[in-house]
Amino acid sequence: MLRQAWRWSAFRDTRAGTARSAAASFLAADGPRRSSAGPTRGFEDIPHSLRGRSQLLQQPQSVSASYLSPSVFLSMASGSSNPPSPHPKHTNRLANERSPYLLQHAHNPVDWYPWGHEAFEKAKKEDKPIFLSVGYSTCHWCHVMERESFKDEEIGKILSDNFVCIKLDREERPDVDKVYMTFVQATSGGGGWPMSVWLTPDLRPFIGGTYFPPRDQGRRPGFKTVLMRIIEQWQNNRATLESSGEKIIDALKKGTTITANPGESPPLAPDVANRCFQQLVHSYEEEYGGFKDAPKFPSPVNLMFLMSYWSMNCSTSEGVEALQMALHTLRMMALGGIHDHIAQGFHRYSTDSSWHVPHFEKMLYDQAQLAVAYISAFQVSGEQFYADVAKDILLYVSRDLSDKSGGFYSAEDADSVPAPGGLEKREGAFCVWTASEVRELLPDVVEGAVGAATLADVFMHHYGVKEQGNVAAEQDPHGELQGKNVLIVRYSAELTAAHFGITVEKFNELMTSARGRMAEVRQIRPRPHLDTKMLASWNGLMLSAFARVGAVLGNEVLLERAVQAGNFLKEHLWDPHQQNMLRSCYGGDQMEVQQISPPICGFLDDYAFVVCGLLDLYEATFQTEWLRWAEELQARQDALFWDNQGGGYFCSEPSDAAVLLRLKEDQDGAEPSANSVSASNLLRLSHYTGKQEWLQKSQQLLAAFSDRLTSIPIALPEMVRALMAQHYTLKQIVICGQKEASDTAGLLAAVNSLFSPFKVVMHTDGNPESFLCQRLPALSSMTQLDGAATAYVCQDLTCSLPVTEPQELRRLLLDGATAQEAL
Numbered sequence: 001m002l003r004q005a006w007r008w009s010a011f012r013d014t015r016a017g018t019a020r021s022a023a024a025s026f027l028a029a030d031g032p033r034r035s036s037a038g039p040t041r042g043f044e045d046i047p048h049s050l051r052g053r054s055q056l057l058q059q060p061q062s063v064s065a066s067y068l069s070p071s072v073f074l075s076m077a078s079g080s081s082n083p084p085s086p087h088p089k090h091t092n093r094l095a096n097e098r099s100p101y102l103l104q105h106a107h108n109p110v111d112w113y114p115w116g117h118e119a120f121e122k123a124k125k126e127d128k129p130i131f132l133s134v135g136y137s138t139c140h141w142c143h144v145m146e147r148e149s150f151k152d153e154e155i156g157k158i159l160s161d162n163f164v165c166i167k168l169d170r171e172e173r174p175d176v177d178k179v180y181m182t183f184v185q186a187t188s189g190g191g192g193w194p195m196s197v198w199l200t201p202d203l204r205p206f207i208g209g210t211y212f213p214p215r216d217q218g219r220r221p222g223f224k225t226v227l228m229r230i231i232e233q234w235q236n237n238r239a240t241l242e243s244s245g246e247k248i249i250d251a252l253k254k255g256t257t258i259t260a261n262p263g264e265s266p267p268l269a270p271d272v273a274n275r276c277f278q279q280l281v282h283s284y285e286e287e288y289g290g291f292k293d294a295p296k297f298p299s300p301v302n303l304m305f306l307m308s309y310w311s312m313n314c315s316t317s318e319g320v321e322a323l324q325m326a327l328h329t330l331r332m333m334a335l336g337g338i339h340d341h342i343a344q345g346f347h348r349y350s351t352d353s354s355w356h357v358p359h360f361e362k363m364l365y366d367q368a369q370l371a372v373a374y375i376s377a378f379q380v381s382g383e384q385f386y387a388d389v390a391k392d393i394l395l396y397v398s399r400d401l402s403d404k405s406g407g408f409y410s411a412e413d414a415d416s417v418p419a420p421g422g423l424e425k426r427e428g429a430f431c432v433w434t435a436s437e438v439r440e441l442l443p444d445v446v447e448g449a450v451g452a453a454t455l456a457d458v459f460m461h462h463y464g465v466k467e468q469g470n471v472a473a474e475q476d477p478h479g480e481l482q483g484k485n486v487l488i489v490r491y492s493a494e495l496t497a498a499h500f501g502i503t504v505e506k507f508n509e510l511m512t513s514a515r516g517r518m519a520e521v522r523q524i525r526p527r528p529h530l531d532t533k534m535l536a537s538w539n540g541l542m543l544s545a546f547a548r549v550g551a552v553l554g555n556e557v558l559l560e561r562a563v564q565a566g567n568f569l570k571e572h573l574w575d576p577h578q579q580n581m582l583r584s585c586y587g588g589d590q591m592e593v594q595q596i597s598p599p600i601c602g603f604l605d606d607y608a609f610v611v612c613g614l615l616d617l618y619e620a621t622f623q624t625e626w627l628r629w630a631e632e633l634q635a636r637q638d639a640l641f642w643d644n645q646g647g648g649y650f651c652s653e654p655s656d657a658a659v660l661l662r663l664k665e666d667q668d669g670a671e672p673s674a675n676s677v678s679a680s681n682l683l684r685l686s687h688y689t690g691k692q693e694w695l696q697k698s699q700q701l702l703a704a705f706s707d708r709l710t711s712i713p714i715a716l717p718e719m720v721r722a723l724m725a726q727h728y729t730l731k732q733i734v735i736c737g738q739k740e741a742s743d744t745a746g747l748l749a750a751v752n753s754l755f756s757p758f759k760v761v762m763h764t765d766g767n768p769e770s771f772l773c774q775r776l777p778a779l780s781s782m783t784q785l786d787g788a789a790t791a792y793v794c795q796d797l798t799c800s801l802p803v804t805e806p807q808e809l810r811r812l813l814l815d816g817a818t819a820q821e822a823l
Contacts (some may be wrong), residue, residue: 109156204245259646268729276713305717345396406568429782531588543613679722737789
C-alpha cells in the first residue's frame with residue numbers, strides 16, 4: 001500500500017488528521033477499514049508476496065483458436081440487458097439518464113439526483129448535506145448495497161428526507177470519483193466501490209466509506225445507524241464537520257501536488273528500471289505467477305514493463321528473470337479460471353493465488369491490455385500459445401462487446417440469474433458448471449480411449465471438474481458456487497492424452513468439440529447485464545489492441561476492425577466544432593448510438609489513450625489520416641490539461657468549479673496512468689513530426705514525477721517504460737515503397753515479428769508533399785533500391801545502410817537491440 005502510505009504521510013501531521021479520527025467515531029473505529037465484503041471491487045493495492053514455484057504443469061497445451069473466422073471477428077454484440085419491472089413502484093430522476101449504472105437505480109425509493117447543478121442548488125437552498133454514492137454498473141458490491149439498502153423503503157425515506165442524494169457513475173465522471181476516492185483513502189485507510197461520501201452543500205467531504213451493510217452487525221454499525229449518526233452530528237456539531245471538510249481538502253491539495261522543480265531533469269532510467277524490477281521481484285508470487293497472493297489481479301502494466309526490461313537486459317540474469325516472470329504469469333493466467341475457456345476473454349481478477357476462482361465481471365480495459373501483453377509475449381517467445389490467447393480475447397470482444405457502429409462496450413457483469421425466469425442473481429451463474437451438466441452434455445464414448453472413457457471423462461479430468469464441485473468454501477462465502485465447477489486447465493495436453501491413451505491431435509479435436517457444445521449451452525443461459533456505455537479512453541485502449549495484434553499476425557480482419565474503431569471514435573466521440581473529445585456515448589434500445597445533452601467532455605485519459613491507439617493504428621496500416629488526427633488531438637490535450645508551472649497533465653480541465661481538486665494520476669493500476677501513456681505519446685510524436693517541444697514536454701512530465709519514479713517505481717511501471725524510451729532513444733524504422741505492395745508488407749511483417757518496444761515505424765512513398773515528408777524533410781532523401789521496397793533503421797541521427805530483404809531487416813533490428821543493451 002505504498003501509494004496510500006505516501007499520501008497519508010504527506011498530511012498526517014497536519015490538522016487535517018482530525019478528519020480521520022472524526023471518520024472513526026462515525027464509522028466505528030474498532031471495525032474494519034475496508035469493506036466487509038471481502039476484496040474491494042476494482043481497487044488495486046501495491047502487491048507484495050513471494051512463494052515457491054510449482055512444477056504441476058508440464059508443457060501446457062495451447063489455447064485453441066483454430067476455429068476463429070473473419071465473420072466471427074466482425075460480428076457485433078446484441079447489446080441486450082435485463083429490462084426493468086414493467087410497473088415499478090418508484091421512479092426517480094435517474095430514469096432520464098443514459099448511464100447503465102444510474103438507470104439501475106432509477107426505481108429505488110430514494111430521491112436520487114445525477115451529479116449536477118440541480119442537486120447542488122437544492123442542497124444549498126434546503127441547507128442539507130449531500131450523500132454521494134459512486135459506483136459502476138458491473139460492480140458486484142454496488143448491486144449488493146442497492147439490494148440491501150437503496151431498495152429498502154425505510155432507508156430510502158431517511159436518505160430522501162435528510163440528504164440530497166446523488167448517484168455518480170465513476171466511469172462517466174472519473175474526475176469526480178478521483179477527488180472523493182482520494183479523500184476516502186486518506187481518511188479511512190482503504191477504498192473501493194461502492195463509495196459512500198457525505199458532503200457539505202458546497203461539496204466539501206466530511207465523512208466517507210465504501211460498502212455498508214444495511215443493519216448493525218455486532219460492533220459494526222449498519223448503514224441506517226451511520227445515517228442517523230450523521231444526521232445528529234449535522235444538527236448538533238455542524239461547524240466541526242464543515243471545518244474538518246475544509247481542512248482535509250486543503251491538506252489534500254498540498255499532499256497531492258506533483259510538480260517539477262525549475263530546471264529539474266528526469267531521473268536516470270537504468271537506476272529507476274532496476275529498482276522497479278527489484279520491487280516487482282519482491283512482490284512476485286513464484287508458484288502461479290502474478291503479484292501478491294490474493295486477490296490477484298492481471299496487472300498488464302507490470303508484465304509489459306518486465307518484457308521491456310528484458311529487451312534492454314536480455315543477456316543478464318536479471319533480464320532473463322524478468323522475462324520468465326512475465327511469461328509464467330501470462331501462461332498461468334491463460335490456464336486458470338480467470339480465463340473463460342468456453343466463451344473467451346478474461347474475468348476481472350482471481351480471488352485465490354492460483355488464478356482459479358475469479359470475480360466474474362469482464363472489463364473492456366482488461367481485454368485490451370491483456371491482448372497486447374499476450375501478443376508481445378508471442379513476439380518475445382515465438383510460442384503460438386500466446387498468440388492464440390491474444391486472438392481468443394479479441395474474438396470475445398468482437399462477439400460480445402462490439403457495437404455495430406464500431407465502438408466497444410464497457411463491461412459484462414459478474415451476476416446473472418441461473419436459469420430462465422429466475423429472480424435472484426448469483427455471481428458466476430453464467431459461467432460455471434455442475435458435473436452432471438458436463439456428463440449430460442458430453443456422453444460420447446471416445447474411440448480407443450482407456451476404459452471406454454467418455455468425452456465428459458476426458459474433459460472433466462483436463463479441466464478439473466469434480467462431482468462435488470471444485471470451488472473451496474473460502475472462495476465462496478455466500479454459497480453461490482456450491483456444487484459448481486470453475487474450469488481450470490489441470491494438465492498439459494500431452495499428459496491428458498497419455499492418461500486416456502489417445503494422441504495429442506485426437507485430444508485437441510475432442511476438446512474443441514466439447515468447448516463448442518458447451519458454448520452453445522452458454523448462449524441459451526440468461527446473460528449477465530451488458531454495460532453498453534462506450535468510453536473514448538477504453539475504446540482507445542482496444543483500438544491499440546486490434547491494431548497491434550492485427551499487425552503482428554498480419555491479420556487483415558483484425559486490422560479492418562481496428563480501422564472501424566478509429567472511424568467510430570472520430571464520428572461519435574469527437575466534436576469537430578468545439579475541437580473536443582467526448583467522454584462517452586451509449587448504445588440505444590434500437591442499437592443506435594445515443595448521446596446525452598450536453599455531452600460529457602473528454603478527460604485526460606480519453607485523449608491520451610486515443611492518441612496512443614491512433615499511433616498504433618498508423619504503424620499497422622500506414623494510413624496517414626490517423627497520424628494527422630493524433631497530432632491534432634495531442635495539441636488539444638496540451639491546451640486543455642498541461643500544467644505550465646509544474647509540468648505533466650491534470651486529469652481534468654480547470655473550468656468545472658464543482659471538481660475541488662486538480663489531480664495528476666500517479667499510479668499505473670487497472671489502467672495505465674494517462675500521464676504515463678502521454679510521456680510515450682509525446683516522444684513518439686516528436687519523432688513523427690520533428691517538434692522538439694513535444695520531446696521537451698515528455699522530459700518535463702517525467703521530471704514532475706521524479707519523486708515517485710525514484711522511490712516507488714513499482715507504482716508507475718508504464719511511466720518507467722517511457723523513461724527507458726527517453727534514455728535509450730527510439731529507433732526510427734523507415735520503409736520506402738508502395739503502401740499496398742507485397743514487398744512493403746514483407747518488410748513491415750519483419751518489423752512486427754520482433755518485440756521492440758522503443759521504436760517508431762513510418763512509411764514514405766517518395767512523395768515530397770506527403771504528410772510525413774512535410775514534417776521530416778530528410779525522408780525525401782530516402783529512396784527505394786532498384787525499385788524494391790527498402791528499409792532504413794535510424795537512431796541518434798545516424799541511419800543504417802538500406803536493406804530490401806525482410807530477413808536482413810530482422811537481423812539488423814536484432815543486432816541493434818544487442819548494441820543498445822550495452823549502453
